[in-house]
Amino acid sequence: MFVETMLQEDLKAIERYYGDQGFINAKILDVNKEIVFDQDEHLNKMVITIVIVEGEAWTYAGMTFNGNRIYSNEELEALVLQQPGKTFSSTKFQIDYQRVSDLYFENGYIFNTFTYEEKRVEERREVSYIVDITERDRAHIENIIIRGNDKTKSYIIRREIPLEEGEVFSKAKIIEGTRNLYNLQFFDVVDPQPYPGSSDGLMDLIIDVSEGKTSDIGFGLSFSGGPDFPISGQLNWNDRNFLGRGQVLGAEVNVSPDVQKVTLRFTEPRILGKRWSGGVDVSWSHDVNRRINQDWDGNGLPDPYNTWEEYDAAGRIVPEDYQMEYKSHYVSTGVNTGYTWVTRFGRLGLSTGLRFTWEYVDYDPTVFRPHNQDLRENLENWKYDDSISFRLSWDTRDLQFDPTKGFVLSENLTFAGLLPVSRRDYIKSITRFNYNLLMFNVPVNDKGGAFKGTLYFNTAFSGLFDKPWSDTIADRQRDGFYIDGMFVGRGWDPSSGYRYLWDNTLQFKFPLVPNILAFDIFLDGVGAWVATRGQFDSSNALLNMNINDWRFSLGAGFRFANPQFPIGIYLVKKFQWDLKGNINWNPEPDLTEFKNWGMDLVIAFNMNIY
Structure with a gap:
């Protein structure tokens, strides 16, 4: 379809191209348009002829x-x-x-x-x-005036601007402050403008803002293929600007056949006006835990195995007929705090958190006997767990939601088992690198609209380790990592109990309606390893990894790019290499929704991992 405004943009681009090649006298003399009828396609087409005088290169x-x-x-x-x-x-x-x-x-x-x-x-x-x-004298800021903030307190806006009245004007600091305000996700428009002050050398900085929606009630639905058909619903209320003070107050309810959870949380992002945050949360959940190993003969090995050699030879896989399920109730509370340093090299963050959990376990002891001794002792009793976590991050992204450039490098460490009465004893590490790059930005109208394409790459390596100073072996079934088929290994049958997991995503994002709808194309690759001892020792498993250890997903679909309601709907093609280097394009034939195509439908809610 012919669009005159796009033609004018193309003509300007042609002249710019000549100017960049030294042809400073190059001009477009005429543009001839002729309509012809295409007999094959039975429609009118326009033939455009552009007459150019190039001149000489300078x-x-x-x-x-x-x-x-x-x-x-x-x-x-x-x-x-x-x-x-x-x-x-x-x-x-x-x-x-x-x-x-x-x-x-x-x-x-x-x-x-x-x-x-x-x-x-x-x-x-x-x-x-x-x-x-x-040259004239430096301009000093006489007044900083905020306009358009009906809900947000003015001091919330002013603390994001790294300038004060009486300081020398700085364009770089204005740009930084504008980016800070957009990252709050309180405003649809932030427009700082300098105006002359009351005398020479003075100026007023007027910041006009248009407030967006910060309080929302959302509903989400997630599901992916698999024998248990994991499906979950989510209802949440969240106010990211509570009473206009920049605080976060929220409640969330998750409901699925296996998990029901209620969470309340509160966060103060700026304690004493500094970039020092603090938060608290409390939650209750009821879980149905499936595919739990048993040990009826008491030999310390999962049934039906009698020796570690047999267990290793079976690939540490326990037949489902020998596994059990149990129900548990959790009451958990956590506190966290962190500080962010804004530098010329990006935002450096350091945070820590404490979590305290009580669990009540219920199952029929005449039918089931868990392999895990903690579960047996937890039967119809409340048991205590605790942990402390640390996070170090380096963030250079331009925007924290849907960025177009920059990266995040982070390391999360969790130490479980602070007090002797805590049952769980492990160290968990998650190292993540996330990179964003704007590939193209093509104007589509004269009102600032543009068609953009962004490259997104994410890699995360997770590990569950035994504490060197403790004899307790970390329970990978309860505390290990999992492939859920929705966010990790999209489309694959959910599986859990991994000590090591390496999750990778390469994704191309194309916003169709800014901040509302985007089209994504992605390639996922996730490797997962069960490793404790013998031939499955961690060093052996990781050093001897091969292509067969990886699950791949190629897919495309639409993503609702609203920060408060991010839903992705994707068609996914799974594939996997075998040990001979051949590709299996249908590795889970019994678990595929669209069997004729060998593809799966994945609907994922709440995809922001940061």
Whole structure:
């Protein structure tokens, strides 16, 4: 379909391209449009002919400066990256020119004026520029005025702006403050504008905001294929700007055949006005725990095995007929705190949390006998567990939700078993790297609309370890990692009890309606290992990994990109390599929803992992 505005954008792009190749006299003289009828497709098509005069390519001869006293010629010339003697590029010239003006603006000289004069030497086809600078005193901020904040307290906005009244104006700090306000996810629009103050050298910084929705009630549904057909519903209420003070108050209810959970939470992100956060949560849950190993003969091995050699030879896999299920009630409370340092290299975060849990276990002891001794002792008793966690992160993303550039590198460590009465004793590590890159940004109208494509890459390695100073072996069935088929290993049959899990995702995101709907294409690859001793020792399992250890998912679908209601609906094709290097395109034929295509439908709710 022909769109006139897109044609005009294309014409401008053609002229820019010629200008960047040194053809500074290139012009589009005429655009001829002719409508022809396509007999094969039975529709009218438009043939566009563009008439161009190219001229000759010119060479760049440099940039000089007049009127500069605050910064020397050498300091300004160091900002000019386009090299004299090379083919002239108009885009590179504009970037260098902007870089020079930004040096002044970022240091408070916003009242300066800049003009440039083009000089041409026709016989050598050389072009150079003289930049005239009229320098004035630095601008100081007289007033910071917030407008449009009906709910949010003004001090919440002001603390995100790294400027105070009386300070020298800084463009870089204004940009940083604007990004901080958008990351709060309180506002749809943030528009800072400088205005002249009451006298020369003074200016007012007026920040106009348009508040978005911060209090929501949401409902979600998640399911993926598998023999137990895991399906869950979620109802949540969340206010990310409670009483306009920037605090978070929320409640969440999760309901599925296996899990029912209620959680209440409160977070203060800025204790004493610092980037020091603190939070508390309390929850109750009722779980049905399936596929639990038994030990009726008391030999210390899961039934039906009598020796470790037999267990190893079976790949540490226990037949379902020998496994059991039990019900448990949990009451849990946690407290957490953390601090974020904002630096020129990104946001550095350090946080810690304590969690205290009481569990009540119920099963029929005349029918079942768990392999795990803690479960046997927990029967119809409340048992105590505790843990402390630490998280270190480095975040350079431009936006925390749906970013277009930057990365996150983080390490999470959890130590379970602080007090002697705690049953669980382990160390858990999750190392994660997440990278985002804007691939293209094509304007589609004259109102700022654009079609964007973002590359997203995520890799996370998780490990469950025994404490070196303890004789207790970590229970991988209760505390290990799992493939859920919805977020990890999309489309695969859920499985659990892994000591090591390496989850990877390469995803292309294409926003169709900004902040509402996006189209995604992804490739997932997840490896999982059960390792404790013998040939399944951790060092052996990881050092001797092969391609057969990995599950892959290739898929595409739509994602609702609302921060309060992120749902993904995907069609997924699973595949796996065998030991001979052959690809099996239907590794779980009995668990596939669309058997003719060999594909699965995955609906995932609440996909934000940070």
